[in-house]
Amino acid sequence: MTDIRKGQQPAELTREQFHERFMRQFTDPAFGTESEALARLEAIAFDAMKDGRKAPITRRAGDEFADPSYELSVDWLLTRDRLRTAQERWHEASTPSRVLLVCGSDRNDGTCPGEISKTWRMTQIAKDQLSARDVEVDVLDLSLTTSEYGRSIHPCKGCVSTAMPLCHFPCSCYPNYALGQSHDWMNEIYERWVSAHGVILLTPTYWYQSPSALKLMIDRLVCADGGNPDPTTTHGKTVQEAKALEEKGWDYPKHLAGRAYGVVVHGDVAGIESQRRNLSDWLDWMGLIEAGSQSRLDRYIGYYEPYFNSHEALDKDEAVQQEVRQVADAVGDAVALLRRGELKRPERRPAPRTK
Secondary structure (H helix, E strand, O other): OOOOOOOOOOOOOOHHHHHHHHHHOOOOHHHHHHHHHHHHHHHHHHHHHHHOOOOOOEEEOOOOOOOOOOEEEHHHHHHHHHHHHHHHHHHOOOOOOEEEEEEOOOOOOOOOOOOOOHHHHHHHHHHHHHHOOOOEEEEEEOOHHHHOOOOOOOOOOOHHHHOHHHOEOOOOOOOEHHHOEOOOOHHHHHHHHHHOOEEEEEEEOEOOEOOHHHHHHHHHHHHHEOOEOOHHHOOOOOHHHHHHHHHHOOOOOEOOOOOEEEEEEEEOOOOHHHHHHHHHHHHHHOOOEEOOHHHEEEEEOOOOOOOOOHHHHHHHOHHHHHHHHHHHHHHHHHHHHHHOOOOOOOOOOOOOOOO
């Protein structure tokens, strides 16, 4: 067994430090009349943290798992069941074709920017184009993480880098009630990806890279590429067991493989080509299928022009609007081929390297 390296975890919060952090969310003076009630809740929350009550509601895993007696998180089991149902419906011929449009901008008019994003407008263009076909369109607006109460995507903890079987599908790292990480959007997002026959990512370029919410979602989708569908094989997060499993040989299952994809990346100065390549390479790695050359788009809108009138720049750029429609049509065509069994990944030979 390889060594397990330790020494990075900081000291546990003191009672005083916990009090400061807990009460920060109740800074509004309106909470002042409930100080005694808050003190009681704080004491419960502190005990939950010290006891590590990450998943306080569990039930016996059952006979379909490697260890039927292991107590699994009810949150995780409910999500797993929804994903299995969604995957079964995905295969059924009677299920309507479904395309997931991911609006990757962090900006919307319900928060500090006070204005919708150009990405949102292009998402609506793609939606209108697909809606004219026999396709269900699901719009996932990641900007809600910046504007909606309790709408969070928590960061990936990197379990896969310790051992792939430690990374469960769906992710079992959240919710973590002991640390107050109760709001996590990913359980719903996993289901929306599994339900989709096609996916289009639409995103601006922030400092040569993807916006924060989009990158958080991408990182949390690592469990869909090689993740362990049975947490009882590692009895939760038991590092030694996960390392031993991977050492014996792991097949790195691709849980989202076979879906068609398109990408729309835009920017104003630099970085669009590298982000488009990164997103396409990631989706290829995940086993999704590119919907043809017109399904991948990177364009500058208002190149080196001011920000204040960037929507006017998009108004004038009718060519890029039409190119977004072409991306939508390319993915719609690919989904139709996929549903008929005529769209497959071109490589048929076993990969010489698996990971």
